[in-house]
Amino acid sequence: MSVAAVFVNVLLFLLLAPLFEGVMRRITARVQSRQGPPLVQPYFDLLKLLGKDRVDSARNWAFRLAPPAAFASILAVAALVPLGSKVNALGARVDAVTIVYLLTLGGVAVLLGALASRNTFAAIGASRETVTMVMVEPVLAMTLLVGAARGRSLGLGAAVFGGSAAGYGLSTAVMLAAYAVALQAFAAKQPFDIPEAEIEVLEGAFIEYSGPDYALFRYYVMMKRMVYAWLFAAVFLPFLRTGTYAGDILTQLLGTLAVFALVALVGSTNPRLRIDQAVKVYAGLIVVALTAVGLAVAGL
Amino acid sequence: MNADLFARLFAAFGLLAAAAAAAPLVARKRRAAGAVALALVSGAAALLLSVSAEALFGPAGPALRTVALGPVAVPFLVDGVSAVFLAVIALMAVASALYSIRYMDHYPEYGLGGYYLCYPLFVLGMAALVTVDDLALGFSLAWQVMTVASFFLVRFERRKAENRRSAAKYLVLMEAAWVLVVAAAFLVDGYRFGQPLAEIASGLRATGALPSAAFFGLLLVGFGLKAGVWPLGQLWLPDAHSIAPSPVSALLSGVMIKTGVYGLLRTFLFMPPAGEGAFDGRAWGLVVAAVGAVTLLVGTVQSMKQSDAKRLLAYSSIGQVGYIVLATGAALYLGTTGAPALRLLAVAAAVGALFHFLNHAVFKGLLFLTSGSILYATGTKDLNRLGGLIRLMPVSAAVAGVASLSISGMPPFSGFSSKWTIVASNVLAGGSFAAHKATVALVLFGVVALFTSVVTLACYVKFFGMAFTSSGAERHAPGPIREVPGSMLAPKIALAAVALAQGLFPALSVGLALAALGRSEGFLLAGAMTAPSGPFAASALGVGLPAFGAAAAPLVVLLLVGSALALGALLRRAGGAKRVEAPTWLCGYQELNEANRYADRGMFAALRGLFKFAGGKSGK
Numbered sequence: 001m002s003v004a005a006v007f008v009n010v011l012l013f014l015l016l017a018p019l020f021e022g023v024m025r026r027i028t029a030r031v032q033s034r035q036g037p038p039l040v041q042p043y044f045d046l047l048k049l050l051g052k053d054r055v056d057s058a059r060n061w062a063f064r065l066a067p068p069a070a071f072a073s074i075l076a077v078a079a080l081v082p083l084g085s086k087v088n089a090l091g092a093r094v095d096a097v098t099i100v101y102l103l104t105l106g107g108v109a110v111l112l113g114a115l116a117s118r119n120t121f122a123a124i125g126a127s128r129e130t131v132t133m134v135m136v137e138p139v140l141a142m143t144l145l146v147g148a149a150r151g152r153s154l155g156l157g158a159a160v161f162g163g164s165a166a167g168y169g170l171s172t173a174v175m176l177a178a179y180a181v182a183l184q185a186f187a188a189k190q191p192f193d194i195p196e197a198e199i200e201v202l203e204g205a206f207i208e209y210s211g212p213d214y215a216l217f218r219y220y221v222m223m224k225r226m227v228y229a230w231l232f233a234a235v236f237l238p239f240l241r242t243g244t245y246a247g248d249i250l251t252q253l254l255g256t257l258a259v260f261a262l263v264a265l266v267g268s269t270n271p272r273l274r275i276d277q278a279v280k281v282y283a284g285l286i287v288v289a290l291t292a293v294g295l296a297v298a299g300l
Numbered sequence: 301m302n303a304d305l306f307a308r309l310f311a312a313f314g315l316l317a318a319a320a321a322a323a324p325l326v327a328r329k330r331r332a333a334g335a336v337a338l339a340l341v342s343g344a345a346a347l348l349l350s351v352s353a354e355a356l357f358g359p360a361g362p363a364l365r366t367v368a369l370g371p372v373a374v375p376f377l378v379d380g381v382s383a384v385f386l387a388v389i390a391l392m393a394v395a396s397a398l399y400s401i402r403y404m405d406h407y408p409e410y411g412l413g414g415y416y417l418c419y420p421l422f423v424l425g426m427a428a429l430v431t432v433d434d435l436a437l438g439f440s441l442a443w444q445v446m447t448v449a450s451f452f453l454v455r456f457e458r459r460k461a462e463n464r465r466s467a468a469k470y471l472v473l474m475e476a477a478w479v480l481v482v483a484a485a486f487l488v489d490g491y492r493f494g495q496p497l498a499e500i501a502s503g504l505r506a507t508g509a510l511p512s513a514a515f516f517g518l519l520l521v522g523f524g525l526k527a528g529v530w531p532l533g534q535l536w537l538p539d540a541h542s543i544a545p546s547p548v549s550a551l552l553s554g555v556m557i558k559t560g561v562y563g564l565l566r567t568f569l570f571m572p573p574a575g576e577g578a579f580d581g582r583a584w585g586l587v588v589a590a591v592g593a594v595t596l597l598v599g600t601v602q603s604m605k606q607s608d609a610k611r612l613l614a615y616s617s618i619g620q621v622g623y624i625v626l627a628t629g630a631a632l633y634l635g636t637t638g639a640p641a642l643r644l645l646a647v648a649a650a651v652g653a654l655f656h657f658l659n660h661a662v663f664k665g666l667l668f669l670t671s672g673s674i675l676y677a678t679g680t681k682d683l684n685r686l687g688g689l690i691r692l693m694p695v696s697a698a699v700a701g702v703a704s705l706s707i708s709g710m711p712p713f714s715g716f717s718s719k720w721t722i723v724a725s726n727v728l729a730g731g732s733f734a735a736h737k738a739t740v741a742l743v744l745f746g747v748v749a750l751f752t753s754v755v756t757l758a759c760y761v762k763f764f765g766m767a768f769t770s771s772g773a774e775r776h777a778p779g780p781i782r783e784v785p786g787s788m789l790a791p792k793i794a795l796a797a798v799a800l801a802q803g804l805f806p807a808l809s810v811g812l813a814l815a816a817l818g819r820s821e822g823f824l825l826a827g828a829m830t831a832p833s834g835p836f837a838a839s840a841l842g843v844g845l846p847a848f849g850a851a852a853a854p855l856v857v858l859l860l861v862g863s864a865l866a867l868g869a870l871l872r873r874a875g876g877a878k879r880v881e882a883p884t885w886l887c888g889y890q891e892l893n894e895a896n897r898y899a900d901r902g903m904f905a906a907l908r909g910l911f912k913f914a915g916g917k918s919g920k
């Protein structure tokens with residue numbers, strides 16, 4: 001329960017998110033028989049974007065507020081999660097339901113910015129982003145609920161680690177299947193990178209953003225991927241638990257790295273689905289996840 | 301001791317009646333009539349608020365008084381629950397009355413005599429309905445005054461045939477609901493016309509299984525019609541709410557449908573006979589909770605499909621009432637299980653119902669006033685003909701943003717804590733599965749509620765996005781679009797401030813709900829409310845259910861997101877980037893115009909396909 005752990009969270013997420021992104025880009029490049037950028041390229045990208053012009057086509061406050069709001073909401077989530085298997089001082093004051101709603105807040109900022117930019121492509125991207133959010137956020141919520149049901153508490157420790165703390169239940173195994181598929185959508189990677197779809201809707205929601213505004217959005221996306229990948233490692237890979245705070249941070253980060261590699265591999269070897277196809281997959285995931293929650297409530 | 305309290309209550313009724321008599325006399329001077337109505341309604345509201353404050357926090361307990369109307373005695377009861385409803389009615393009535401003064405300029409072709417006759421009577425009917433304590437004469441009078449006055453208000457734009465039709469439908473269904481409720485009471489053993497509710501409740505103990513089930517069934521349908529639960533609400537609510545003048549819509553959605561909720565709360569959390577009897581609280585609890593869960597999902601999904609701003613808000617009211625009904629049903633189920641842990645959650649669910657009612661009244665009233673402002677400024681409520689109002693109506697946009705975030709349940713805004721209470725009390729019930737298998741249904745409903753709040757978010761992304769951001773309103777408006785006048789902004793700003801306070805300090809609303817339930821005799825869960833704050837741990841930072849590791853701390857979230865926002869803003873300036881302006885980029889070939897606008901039918905098309913089964917045509 002320490003305040004210092006909050007800062008450890010914030011620093012690790014801020015510092016490592018671009019590195020994981022670099023790993024993902026490298027793997028994608030290798031799959032496509034390219035050399036790929038250096039691992040630190042995402043840091044350079046962010047730094048470079050920070051110095052470029054901010055082109056403002058919307059001229060309203062919503063457009064200006066959206067990038068830091070997205071960045072802030074994901075950073076808030078990063079500050080709260082029990083990294084290193086330890087619920088920190090702020091995380092103890094909230095619960096799993098708060099995390100679910102906070103994660104949507106970041107999505108709201110993206111949507112607000114997209115619609116405020118007055119660009120039609122951005123509106124299409126926003127519509128797709130909303131559909132994705134509506135359909136995959138419940139999977140995240142139910143992942144935490146499986147832990148909560150098994151741990152009989154909505155506290156963050158129970159929600160994240162309850163699923164596998166007292167043995168790997170059937171419910172956790174079923175949930176793992178749903179989460180693993182949903183992960184591509186959480187990370188906005190193929191086959192579910194439909195909202196951003198560079199060659200189709202030109203990065204969708206982000207089209208009008210440039211310079212430091214765009215940097216904040218990129219940073220938001222990187223950290224969001226890291227949160228979801230970390231969550232996978234923390235919830236579903238109980239063998240990463242060492243018993244010490246520092247040891248758990250290390251193993252969980254290694255687990256996160258492995259998840260990133262997996263996401264990159266799946267992402268680079270699959271074609272993009274259409275949104276109407278994807279929605280059907282998501283609906284299936286929701287049913288699987290509901291089954292998992294039912295099993296967890298029944299104590300399985 | 302209570303004479304004073306009732307003297308004030310009846311004085312408030314008298315002032316409202318005086319407003320109905322006086323304001324139409326000066327209806328030729330449209331704004332003067334509005335001002336007269338506002339002054340008298342405000343006076344009445346002040347009295348109602350003082351009654352409410354005394355019932356909630358005064359030294360005396362619930363107050364019962366019988367008033368003779370001719371040969372018949374009419375019992376009145378002011379307890380904690382009616383006090384909360386009275387307070388909300390008072391607040392919203394003043395906000396809407398102030399808003400009406402300038403808003404009604406929007407209808408130069410209609411006289412305002414009828415409007416200002418019916419408006420105070422409508423408020424009077426609602427205030428009376430939550431204070432009468434029978435299902436006979438008093439109830440009927442209050443119900444009829446409320447229904448008939450609101451019928452004429454809904455029918456205000458009577459020159460359009462479809463409005464007359466929709467209003468007539470509204471009147472017929474509300475009369476049907478009245479018949480159901482009044483008739484239901486005769487099923488109770490030893491019922492005497494005009495009996496107070498507490499006596500009816502004790503009569504229920506001796507009533508057989510079948511009549512008792514019919515009694516509760518009829519009340520569920522009757523009050524359900526008023527509250528707008530699925531599938532009954534869909535019959536009248538979207539039509540009536542979207543054609544009424546916006547200040548009236550705000551009252552209809554913010555307060556009037558909640559009188560149905562009031563009826564449901566009284567029926568299912570106060571009337572059930574204590575102990576074992578013919579009444580199966582668990583079965584009824586599950587039925588009510590299931591009705592709530594279906595209502596919230598279907599209403600919200602239908603809302604997402606609308607392209608008319610007011611229809612979108614109206615369907616979303618159905619969805620939000622679903623949350624309250626779900627919480628009521630969950631409280632009934634959990635409260636009759638007998639397990640101590642579940643009874644704590646039952647109290648949490650009951651608090652959640654009142655809490656969400658408080659929040660919804662404010663932000664939905666605010667949203668309808670916002671849609672009224674849009675209509676006033678642009679002449680349309682079709683989202684496809686709006687867009688870009690954020691620069692033309694900046695204050696309205698900011699207020700609408702607060703209301704939209706509140707209803708979507710984004711922390712730290714107001715819907716968050718109340719939805720959190722409802723979701724948490726439902727999903728946590730699953731912990732007692734071994735003894736009570738049906739709790740898995742409540743967990744499922746809780747998940748549905750969580751899912752639906754993301755759909756709600758989609759609705760309001762669409763509402764705010766298509767009306768205030770994006771672009772297009774200038775291309776359709778007949779003249780220049782201006783921000784609405786100050787007297788229309790003032791009530792909206794005040795309500796937004798209330799909504800923000802409700803969001804940041806959930807402990808206040810939870811305290812209010814606990815006081816309301818604790819100060820009402822006959823409450824089903826009275827035995828479970830041993831500690832002064834029930835199962836809750838409330839502090840300035842937020843509320844929690846410490847026995848279940850659950851906590852909602854809007855201030856912590858605000859602090860955290862606020863500091864992160866500051867860091868983000870700092871980062872944005874760190875590189876010394878220059879800000880330049882440029883036109884919107886659409887591949888270099890086109891300019892932004894009506895032909896390349898992203899229309900409503902494209903928005904969430906994939907989701908609409910998936911939710912075809914929910915129905916709800918997207919308006920005209």
